[in-house]
Amino acid sequence: MLVLGIESSCDETGVALYDSEQKLVAHQIYSQIELHALYGGVVPELASRDHIRKLPLLVDAALEEAGKEYSDIDGIAFTEGPGLIGALMVGALYAEGLSYALKKPLLGVNHMEAHLQAVHLEDEVPEYPFMTLLVSGGHSQLVLVKAFGEYEILGDTLDDAVGEAFDKTAKLMGLPYPGGAKLAKMAEEGDDKAYDFPRPMIHSGDLKFSFSGLKTKVAMTIKDSTEADYPNIAASFQRAVIDTLVVKTKRAVTEYHVKSIVIAGGVAANKLLRQELARVMEPMGVRVFYPRPLFCTDNGAMVAYVGHERLMRNQGSLNYDVKLKARWPLSTLSSKQESEQE
Structure with missing residues (x-):
């Protein structure tokens, strides 16, 4: 299974492809640090707009890096929360549109669970x-x-x-x-x-x-x-x-x-x-x-990994009634959890 992971919860746009056999096959990230440095902190509206500009380009770059086509994608995972609602919305809407076009399952990922599991991107776990x-x-x-x-x-x-x-x-x-x-x-x-x-x-x-x-x-x-x-x-x-x-x-x-x-x-x-x-x-x-420093900060690879693990457990869906969450406690998750989108 080849899973596309999308991270857009705050000020970094992250995209990655995770494969069942080859593991992480592509990883692209764009940081908005220079943009927000002008204001001394993250400006949510500017973050959302920049995600809109960069996300499609990063997906194309990830597919090119992996030598894959859109048709090769078997599932799509995106950060559903916690995070800035406007920024989350960009990733969610893009993921929904791609899921609809490809007729592939969609899954919202908890950002904090992704950080917890980022260590599994390494060889020693x-x-x-x-x-x-x-x-x-x-x-x-x-x-x-x-x-x-x-x-x-x-x-x-x-x-x-x-x-x-x-x-x-x-x-x-x-x-x-x-x-x-x-x-x-x-x-x-x-x-x-x-x-x-x-x-x-x-x-x-x-x-x-x-x-x-x-x-x-x-x-x-x-x-x-x-x-x-x-x-x-x-x-x-x-x-x-x-x-x-x-x-x-x-x-x-x-x-x-x-x-x-x-x-x-x-x-x-x-x-x-x-x-x-x-x-x-x-x-x-x-x-x-x-995780190596690259995977400690926000990135699409950790989202792709968690998405892969949950999609392999048949927790994705083709239902596009996504409920984004500014807050989403880890305590609400489980290994057998059915997606709230179903």
Whole structure:
């Protein structure tokens, strides 16, 4: 089965083709960073318009990359949520039209499930069950992945997500959008012991996160500092965040006795996070897995993979009554779930 995957939930247009035998055979992505950098953040209307311009071109490019024709496509998967409704609508309407023209099944994919399963785009993958630390601009979660489609959220953020805290802190320093990765780069030049920032909720006894207090403390520090202090502030902030994530993840792994941990989402590309989790988990006999950086951020490949797995379970349909979701909890999914489009 050859599945076309389409991702358009925010500011990246992603298209990929996933084949049952050859696995990932094409991957195309277009980032809108330069467009939104002018405004210091994502402008939903502009994001939607840019998806309209780029999506058909990327599908053509993916088919050319794979040496395939439209008639070779056996199923179409698109991001149904969560995300910006206008941006989601572009991908959904394109997918619907193509499904109708080709008479091939259509399936809406949960964006967060796609991030959870992105590790399966790699050669080495964990066995079920495994723990996932899902960290992105909108989510900070610890998820027990029992099997494909069977997810239990063990801990969530009470306020800001990790990526959001990175981006907001970077903005206070005057770093251009998107600032999170630039802050992490700046941190490499600083002393992470220069400032004693709090490690939020590490003694709470649960698996919940909170980063708003840390962000406020850092904001007050920045206000009373000069640009010369910024590398040290960045390094100390990053260290506080990473320490918090590692403590909570270690607690979850110990409590649920898993032997594999996956880091997923945009923040999973953070070098220090990867290093620290590997350092802490190795003595515990726990292996750490993560997608390559290209597949940590939003992309069509992860959507194509999840779409393939669910279409192979006959969960697609030719019903075009798509219900897009700005919010779509992982807890509502299951491995045997029938598509809401049917």
